[in-house]
Amino acid sequence: MSGWDRLSSSDEDEADSQRSTPHGQPAQQHIATVDANIDELHAELNAVKQELRIAKEELQKLDAQKIRCEYDRSVLGKEIKQIRHVREQSFNIRQELTAEKDKFNLFVGELEKYLVESTSSSLEAIVFLEGLLGTQDDGRADIIRHLQTQVSNQTAILEALEKRI
Numbered sequence: 001m002s003g004w005d006r007l008s009s010s011d012e013d014e015a016d017s018q019r020s021t022p023h024g025q026p027a028q029q030h031i032a033t034v035d036a037n038i039d040e041l042h043a044e045l046n047a048v049k050q051e052l053r054i055a056k057e058e059l060q061k062l063d064a065q066k067i068r069c070e071y072d073r074s075v076l077g078k079e080i081k082q083i084r085h086v087r088e089q090s091f092n093i094r095q096e097l098t099a100e101k102d103k104f105n106l107f108v109g110e111l112e113k114y115l116v117e118s119t120s121s122s123l124e125a126i127v128f129l130e131g132l133l134g135t136q137d138d139g140r141a142d143i144i145r146h147l148q149t150q151v152s153n154q155t156a157i158l159e160a161l162e163k164r165i
Contacts, residue, residue: 108161108164111161112158112161115154115157115158115161116158118154119151119154119155119158122147122150122151122154123151125147126144126147126148126151130144
């Protein structure tokens with residue numbers, strides 16, 4: 001560049017700096033304002049980046065919580081299935097116990113019926129033998145005592161059964 005070009009270039013720079021912007025500000029002042037705006041935008045960008053980092057960390061924490069919740073849900077689902085299974089087994093056992101209790105009650109009823117009939121038959125046999133005996137003692141008294149003992153035992157069994165039921 002020749003000296004004239006340098007001079008004219010330098011003059012142009014000086015002239016440019018003296019020129020006004022469309023807002024009526026000198027160019028140097030406008031450049032300073034733009035630089036300040038850029039710095040402000042950089043600060044805002046850095047703040048947004050920081051907020052984004054924080055949001056990513058929070059998202060990672062939430063993802064970890066979600067994974068734990070899904071695991072807990074899976075474990076609870078398995079436990080609920082086990083509880084349902086145990087309930088079903090318990091219900092089935094109760095039904096079986098009820099059926100067994102009914103069978104036992106039928107058995108006790110039949111046993112009572114047998115004991116009553118047996119006791120009644122024994123009492124009839126005693127009365128019959130006593131009628132035959134009269135005053136004779138030819139061993140029938142031992143049979144009568146045996147039948148009376150049997151009747152007492154059966155009566156005691158009946159009373160015990162009645163208390164139990």
